[in-house]
Amino acid sequence: MLLRQRFCTKSAPKVKTRMGTQMSAWQIFQYGGNEELTQTTTARVPNILKPTDLLIEIHAASVNPIDTMMRGGYGKAMINLLRQGLWNQAGGTEFPLILGRDFSGVVMETGKGVTRYKPGDEVWGAIATQRQGTHAQYCIVGQSEISHKPKSLSHIEAASLPYVAVTTWTALCLVGELTQKNAQNKRVLIHGGAGGLGTFAIQLMKTWGAEVTTTCSTDAVGLVQSLGADVVIDYKTQDVQSELQRISGFDVVLDPLGGKIPSFSVDLLKGWRNSKYVSLVTPVLSSTDKFGIPLGLLTTATNFGTNIIRGFINGRSYRWALFIPNGNALGQIAKLVDNGKIEPVIDKVYTFDQVPDAFQKVEEKHGRGKTVISIKDS
Numbered sequence: 001m002l003l004r005q006r007f008c009t010k011s012a013p014k015v016k017t018r019m020g021t022q023m024s025a026w027q028i029f030q031y032g033g034n035e036e037l038t039q040t041t042t043a044r045v046p047n048i049l050k051p052t053d054l055l056i057e058i059h060a061a062s063v064n065p066i067d068t069m070m071r072g073g074y075g076k077a078m079i080n081l082l083r084q085g086l087w088n089q090a091g092g093t094e095f096p097l098i099l100g101r102d103f104s105g106v107v108m109e110t111g112k113g114v115t116r117y118k119p120g121d122e123v124w125g126a127i128a129t130q131r132q133g134t135h136a137q138y139c140i141v142g143q144s145e146i147s148h149k150p151k152s153l154s155h156i157e158a159a160s161l162p163y164v165a166v167t168t169w170t171a172l173c174l175v176g177e178l179t180q181k182n183a184q185n186k187r188v189l190i191h192g193g194a195g196g197l198g199t200f201a202i203q204l205m206k207t208w209g210a211e212v213t214t215t216c217s218t219d220a221v222g223l224v225q226s227l228g229a230d231v232v233i234d235y236k237t238q239d240v241q242s243e244l245q246r247i248s249g250f251d252v253v254l255d256p257l258g259g260k261i262p263s264f265s266v267d268l269l270k271g272w273r274n275s276k277y278v279s280l281v282t283p284v285l286s287s288t289d290k291f292g293i294p295l296g297l298l299t300t301a302t303n304f305g306t307n308i309i310r311g312f313i314n315g316r317s318y319r320w321a322l323f324i325p326n327g328n329a330l331g332q333i334a335k336l337v338d339n340g341k342i343e344p345v346i347d348k349v350y351t352f353d354q355v356p357d358a359f360q361k362v363e364e365k366h367g368r369g370k371t372v373i374s375i376k377d378s
């Protein structure tokens, strides 16, 4: 376990135009298992097509559960709709598909409408699902999807945070309505505290003064305590449901895992208005994959409505959250990092040649913090 593992940050490379040349990348040509991941040195360096887009040289990226799921075709119905340009997002073709949703790197070129960044700037970001991904030497991002990277971190350290940080921000702040001002002394339950998302969420809530309860395996108890968790339930040796019921009355419950957790977690909330159960396991993408877009959305809406009614009966609210790119949130998180409030938790760093090994590790779902790929220095 590497808590705040230190790597050298290299100075920004000489800026030069790379448009129209070739790059190294990991691609898939059809959905499937890890055997579909193909390394190439002749992928096309992407072009800037929108004025607010930038070309980034990627120094490091992370692997998230969404990458292994997208490799298998998860979300393809909705993501293809987005790729076709509906909802006004620049997407592109389905295959060959480069996976990877976050990065730390350097701006190489900017579109004419980019106001906040210039070539040579060190930035980090988490990009929309319909974009070509970050497991490559270069990628295109929108200026609203990135911010300046924390100065105190190397690219490898920085790459561990954007996707989980932005997802946590959406879940706890935008959907759970917690802010730096109102989180003080709020009781927050974070299921799965040892993973990439949990290790960030614990730190953000502790920084804002919340009382944090979390669940994890025996070997991770020390890790989540070192991040500030006030109450830790070991789900390998304790009866999680009865332990949590004993101390129930949470203002917000964050559930990244699903399974049996929702069946008892909504009842752990305070029994009056303004307590919220926020689930990161939404059926919208799997339902649209299974039933097609119209029926899938209808099924999801019905499911959501049922849960809302269940929550309302008890005066609690049941909400879903999904990753949404958010450069503003990343800017605020970069300040917290540079002020020493939040540290990256890195489980393992892989070289660019080892991307399939990194996918396998994430697919095993036993993360202790994040899995990162070193790209520029591999």
Ligand SMILES: NC(=O)c1ccc[n+]([C@@H]2O[C@H](COP(=O)([O-])OP(=O)(O)OC[C@H]3O[C@@H](n4cnc5c(N)ncnc54)[C@H](OP(=O)(O)O)[C@@H]3O)[C@@H](O)[C@H]2O)c1
Pocket (backbone or CB within 6 Å): 064, 065, 066, 164, 167, 191, 192, 193, 194, 195, 196, 197, 198, 215, 216, 217, 220, 235, 256, 257, 280, 281, 282, 321, 322, 323, 362, 365, 366, 367, 368, 369, 370
């Ligand atoms: N909706 C969205 O937009 C969105 C975005 C990001 C993430 N997510 C979801 O959030 C989940 C977590 O993401 P991540 O990046 O943190 O994954 P991760 O790094 O693989 O971590 C998963 C963690 O969950 C723990 N865990 C598994 N079962 C548990 C249980 N019953 N009780 C407590 N802990 C348990 C695992 O620890 P053990 O080894 O002890 O089992 C592991 O530490 C993933 O399922 C992901 O798909 C959703």
